[in-house]
Amino acid sequence: MTAAFSVTGIAKRYPDFALQDITLQLPEGQVMGLVGVNGAGKTTLLRLLTGLAAPDAGQVQVLGHQLPDAQVAAKRDIGFASEDMRLYRGQSLRWHMDLIRNIYPAWDEAYAGELVKRFDLRPDQAVGGYSHGQRVKALLLLCLARRPRLLLLDEPTTGLDPVARIEVLEALADVLRDERRSVLFSSHNTHDVEQLADTITFLHQGRLVASADKHSFLESWRRIVCQGVLPADIDDWPEIASARANGSLVEIKARAWRDDLPARLAGLGLQVQRNDPMSLEDIFVTAVRSGAVA
Incomplete structure (x- = not known):
């Protein structure tokens, strides 16, 4: 089975934190939920998979590309969205959509239009006037409409009201219907993970606590x-x-x-x-x- 990503013995050290000896892989077409408290290492792992950080030890392979050396090729098919990402507040969502469309040839304009309606967004409004929930949905739209083969989401539903959360989860569920697309998302909300994930991985204090398919977890405990x-x-x-x-x-x-x-x-x-x-x-x-x- 082809792996969307695989990491082997990776470590990343910072002055006050270390991700240690992580070996993990995600088969193509599956969804992995990454669960852990703040500071567990979830964001560090996602940054290593996007090439935004290089490991101090171990190997990272994403979509058949070795990182960080081949990160330019890998990033063509990686979609990454994090709650701390920023949009240009003075520009409209339409301006952002045009920018991404000109950079990524796989941009799906028709799908972007569907997401605009589903998320109830105003594409001609400056994003500086968006609520937190609207900004999160705008980021996801810009990510999803690229049709990436690997979708990496860092706390995608954090801070959303119940209606916006359901809208985001439904959009993610639609993405998962394509068996070639794979998703890794971190979340504090175990209910979201339980709803969407095929595989569940627990991180704590920079270490891998457990990783197994959802059915195994729920049946064995x-x-x-x-x-x-x-x-x-x-x-x-x-x-x-x-x-x-x-x-x-x-x-x-x-x-x-x-x-x-x-x-x-x-x-x-x-x-x-x-x-x-x-x-x-x-x-x-x-x-x-x-x-x-x-």
């Missing part, structure tokens, strides 16, 4: 509620991410659910009352706190 006394050595079980007691109730979070787990717990005197699926947010928090490694 379980919250188990038991009656009894918490065994002293249960934290040593590799499939157990966390365990805590609250009186006679014991809550166990398993990272690798197996059908025989309730029977094994019963053998320790724990009576399993129920096991529940975990939300992506709960999985992320538990994985980070338990120090789980990909």
